Amino acid sequence: MPHQVLIARLLAGAGLTEQDQARLRSMPHTSRTFKNRDIVLRQGDTPVQCAVVMSGCLIRQRVVRERNQISSFYLPGDMPDLHTLHLPVMDHELCSVGTSTLAFIPHSHLRPMLIDFPGLTNALWRETLVHAAIHREWVENLGSRRALPRVAHLLCELATRLEVVGLLEDGSFRLPFTQQDFAEACGLSTVHINRTIQELRRMNLIEWRGHTVSLLRRKELETVADFSPDYLHAFKVAGPLHGRSKGISDQSAMA
């Protein structure tokens, strides 16, 4: 059911009318599961469908100067190649980290739908704008912060984004990444990432064992990271499968 995940996600940002939601529920789709490090799309591909991350995690990456650079993480509810509706050629590779499940919706279905439902157009457009804001934040992170706050910032971002889709439990979340992935996202060497993580552990700000990360003392971590969640433009919701269809004022506290 990509519908529930997507509806929850879009509701967390823009408003959707009942008609919009009903229209989303009628979307045809196919699902596919990817294993760790499976390539979902390659640079140069021109897909004819858009993916919705149902579970798991994707990274957007490209080799720059013999070094792999990760430029985005995509978590459940994200649409990693939504832009192919307007920019047909992929200029990066999309890769599954850990097992992930994607739902695919054909462009040929999306295009007429978006013409008939401007509310959905706005909601999806907004999604791409939020991702642009995340990219800008990464620019700031890479350009202005040194290793420790930089890594801390990325952890805060991941925690917050997972929280929005209900995948943060008591400050802990499952993270399929290796330290090398983190290095490639942060523009640091693997060795230095390792030392930075150890430093964060020593400061009692995080635990990271295996594929589980816990944020201890989240406020302090956010201070160290110089993190403010505003740029994510997201509202916390109860969980990915709980829309707000019955409540009348769920998000009023966030207005």
Next chain:
Amino acid sequence: MPHQVLIARLLAGAGLTEQDQARLRSMPHTSRTFKNRDIVLRQGDTPVQCAVVMSGCLIRQRVVRERNQISSFYLPGDMPDLHTLHLPVMDHELCSVGTSTLAFIPHSHLRPMLIDFPGLTNALWRETLVHAAIHREWVENLGSRRALPRVAHLLCELATRLEVVGLLEDGSFRLPFTQQDFAEACGLSTVHINRTIQELRRMNLIEWRGHTVSLLRRKELETVADFSPDYLHAFKVAGPLHGRSKGISDQSAMA
């Protein structure tokens, strides 16, 4: 006339029908000129109109860790706050560098227009996607390249973007930035930017005197910069005032 600049820009990417173009020409607007370092919008502002850069240059910036970080440049034809249609609060500051002229179009005019003209929605949405692609490229630039190729890459990007709007003359363009601006965009210190520029001069790849930059041996510069213009998703046109309105198959090559 924001219409011509905007139409030229949008034509350079997506296709626009005659009706779309006519509709753009009927947009009401106000113009305003800003002096060097004038603040156009502040963090926290919730503008009710969108700007189109008519001439000059804006930067998007924010203070991170007592350091000013620039996360975007906006050149003629760009719409630096288009995203406020969907994300009302500015999370950065927009600042004019050198004298620049902006045209403003009210949200209240844009919104109904976009509902009635899906082609215009797509064209503007596409613009935001191109800027997202530029942000990703900056992430790669900051994360993977060291000073010399990093600065060279930014110069190549600026040249290419200016070329698209006809502001590149024989490899030369007017650049209102100081070296400090470049430092703040590249995540480097002013001192090191200076040394890097000198190195580029010594390699006979650029000239940079006052506010004029010339790219000598552009191919070599692009090689050093590891630059490929694909991510800009732009087509070179004769100039900003020359649309392709008479052709019958302007975009057929892109279908």
Next chain:
DNA sequence: CGGGGGCTTGAAACTGATCAAAACGCGTGG
């Protein structure tokens, strides 16, 4: 002609990279 912002230069300090190797953990096959 004066002032000031921007550019340039030098030396020292530091952050993070690189190289190399060892320890660890975990899934697989014997």
Next chain:
DNA sequence: CCACGCGTTTTGATCAGTTTCAAGCCCCCG
């Protein structure tokens, strides 16, 4: 169940790129 093997994490030592601080210079604008 144990041994193997490989990918990941950890550690140490050395090195390089970049920052920082401080001062001088140039040039343009007023």
